[in-house]
Amino acid sequence: xNPDDGFLYxxxxxxxxxxxxxxxxxxxxxxxxGGVRSTRLTVSYALLARLFGVAGLITSVSVKLKDPQMAxxxxxxxxxxxxxxxxxxxxxxxxxxxxxxxxxxxQRKRHLELLDSLQEFDRLVSEQFPLVKWNYQRxxxxxxxxxxxxxxxxxxxxxxxxxxxxxxxxxLPSTLLMAFSYTILTSSLGLVGFVxxxxxxxxxxRLRLIQAxxxxxxxxxxxDTEKDIHQRIGHLFRMSKRCCDLLKGLNSVFGFAxxxxxxxxFTIMTCFVYVICQKLLSREPWDLEYTFMVLHVSIHTYxxxxxxSYGYLLQREKNNCMHLxxxxxxxxxxxxxxxRQTEDFQHWxxxxxDSAVVGSTIPLSVSTxxxxxxxxxxxxxxxxxxxxxxxxxxxxxxxxxxxxxEIVGPIGPITHLE
Numbered sequence: 076x077n078p079d080d081g082f083l084y085x086x087x088x089x090x091x092x093x094x095x096x097x098x099x100x101x102x103x104x105x106x107x108x109g110g111v112r113s114t115r116l117t118v119s120y121a122l123l124a125r126l127f128g129v130a131g132l133i134t135s136v137s138v139k140l141k142d143p144q145m146a147x148x149x150x151x152x153x154x155x156x157x158x159x160x161x162x163x164x165x166x167x168x169x170x171x172x173x174x175x176x177x178x179x180x181x182q183r184k185r186h187l188e189l190l191d192s193l194q195e196f197d198r199l200v201s202e203q204f205p206l207v208k209w210n211y212q213r214x215x216x217x218x219x220x221x222x223x224x225x226x227x228x229x230x231x232x233x234x235x236x237x238x239x240x241x242x243x244x245x246x247l248p249s250t251l252l253m254a255f256s257y258t259i260l261t262s263s264l265g266l267v268g269f270v271x272x273x274x275x276x277x278x279x280x281r282l283r284l285i286q287a288x289x290x291x292x293x294x295x296x297x298x299d300t301e302k303d304i305h306q307r308i309g310h311l312f313r314m315s316k317r318c319c320d321l322l323k324g325l326n327s328v329f330g331f332a333x334x335x336x337x338x339x340x341f342t343i344m345t346c347f348v349y350v351i352c353q354k355l356l357s358r359e360p361w362d363l364e365y366t367f368m369v370l371h372v373s374i375h376t377y378x379x380x381x382x383x384s385y386g387y388l389l390q391r392e393k394n395n396c397m398h399l400x401x402x403x404x405x406x407x408x409x410x411x412x413x414x415r416q417t418e419d420f421q422h423w424x425x426x427x428x429d430s431a432v433v434g435s436t437i438p439l440s441v442s443t444x445x446x447x448x449x450x451x452x453x454x455x456x457x458x459x460x461x462x463x464x465x466x467x468x469x470x471x472x473x474x475x476x477x478x479x480x481e482i483v484g485p486i487g488p489i490t491h492l493e
Contacts, residue, residue, distance in 0.1 A: 080105045082193040082277065085214040088222055089270050096263040097124025099179055101187065111190045113183065125176055128263070129169050131256030136165065138249040145246045152242065156353070160346045161240070168260045171339045175267055175332050182328045189324040193274070196281065196317065203310045204288060214280075218273055229265055229374050233258040236367040268336045268378050271329040275385045275431055278318055278325070282392040285311050285318070289399050293406040305412050308403065312420060315396055319427050322393075326432050333382070334434035337447065340375040345451045347372050349458045356462065379447055386431040386439030397424055 083090075083103055090103040100121040101113035139145045150158060179186065197209060237254040289311055295304045347368045354365050400420055407413035431439040 080107075080194065081197040081209055081211050082190070083111070084211050085277070086218060086270070086273050088219050089266070089273055092222070092226075092266055093263075093270060094121070095124070096259055096266065097121045097128065098175060098263055098267060099186070100183065103190075111187055113187070121176075124259075125172075128172065128256050128259040131252050132165060132169060132260060135249045135253035135256065139241075139246065139253070142246060145241075145249070148242050148245070149240060153240075157350055160350055163346060164343060165257070167339060167342060168257070168264065171264055171335050172260045174335050175264065178331045178335070179267075179328070185324060186328045189274075189321065189328055192317075192321055192324065193277065196314075196321070199317075200281075200284070200314060203307055207284070207288075214276075218269075222269065225265070225269070225374070225377075226262060228370075229262050230258050232367055232370045232374065233261050236364070236371065239363045239367060264336055264339055265374070265378055267329070267332050268382055271325075271333050272382055272385045274325050274329070275389045278321055279385070279389045279392045282315070282318055282389075282396045285315055286392075286396050286399055289396075293403075305407075305410070308413075309416060312400060312416060315400055316423065316427075318393070318396075319429060322389075322429050322431065326429065326435075330432055330434055333432075333439070334437070337379065337382070337433055337443070340379050341447050341451060344372050344375050345454050348451065349455050352455060352459055353462060356459070380444055383439060383441055383443040386443070387441045390430045390438070390440060393430070 083105060087103050090099070093099045094102050094117070097120070100118045101111055102117050103111055139149055153161070201207060201209075234254050237257055238250065241250050241253070289308065292304050292308050292311075295301070351365055351368060351372075354361070401417065401424070403420070404410075404413045404417040433439050433443070437443070
């Protein structure tokens with residue numbers, strides 16, 4: 076395994092799924108096969124996949140609505156609020172999917188440059204530190220099994236939710252089209268989030284590696300090869316700056332997509348949690364429809380938590396690395412090269428305080444979890460209060476109607492006077 080293909084070796088499955096779902100217009104390839112490039116064939120396939128996902132969902136829903144039997148079987152058992160929520164779910168996942176595709180297409184050049192830089196990073200480190208052993212197999216298995224497990228759960232939950240909602244054996248082709256197109260759209264939204272997480276994890280591990288190498292070099296005491304030590308430390312300074320540049324590229328490529336994905340998670344969890352609360356408050360019998368909603372909420376919860384957690388871990392490793400680099404002159408107090416390098420680095424650090432963000436300015440950290448779930452709880456509480464108010468108004472109206480009606484007794488037989 077060449078270091079040039081380290082990144083692609085670890086994350087090939089994720090990018091392969093992104094291409095398969097039509098989110099990106101390029102196919103991941105190793106450096107020996109020309110690297111990651113976009114061709115007319117890959118662009119044509121991506122456009123067809125997008126058309127199938129969006130048009131398939133719209134077409135299948137339209138077919139269900141036009142047929143009286145299928146429409147009655149699918150929508151008659153749903154309350155008006157659940158109908159609105161399902162309509163919003165179909166609309167929001169389609170809009171967010173289109174936003175993802177447009178955003179990644181607009182950033183395609185930067186995306187390709189980012190992937191080339193990520194694949195080149197390990198080669199540059201190996202040139203100066205040939206004894207570094209890259210544990211690519213562990214990272215590959217981590218994201219391979221993670222992708223398979225989470226993807227299987229999300230796919231099975233989505234398919235089960237659609238088949239349970241339809242509740243009709245008639246119109247099987249439209250049901251299959253709806254289920255698979257809805258699954259493609261929703262799984263694509265989660266997939267982009269996991270690719271974002273994977274690249275943040277990649278940068279986090281490289282920053283930790285720089286720290287480990289710095290600690291080894293700082294402990295050096297021999298005078299014979301001190302010049303080589305300072306050259307290697309200077310190389311680590313450049314590598315840390317390169318990691319910061321990669322972080323900027325990551326934010327420019329995935330910043331908008333991450334914000335759209337978290338907003339989608341927020342809206343869906345808010346709607347589904349309210350429907351579940353309404354079910355519990357009304358003491359209605361539990362059915363599979365709400366079970367699949369709970370499973371959907373759990374998957375979105377998992378995505379929000381690990382996205383915020385990896386953003387926090389990346390920022391923590393960056394701060395630790397920057398702090399360790401800033402102490403360079405303290406470990407070599409009488410060295411002019413160390414003093415000058417540290418002074419230049421501190422000046423550079425003042426103007427480069429980037430962190431993983433969603434959108435363009437919101438830092439991605441543990442506080443993001445509180446921000447999302449606090450907002451979700453507030454909205455759910457407001458909606459539940461409105462539900463109680465509506466139920467109370469209905470109860471008062473029925474009580475008032477009962478008071479205004481007087482029952483005088485049974486009516487006797489009708490007689491005719493001559």
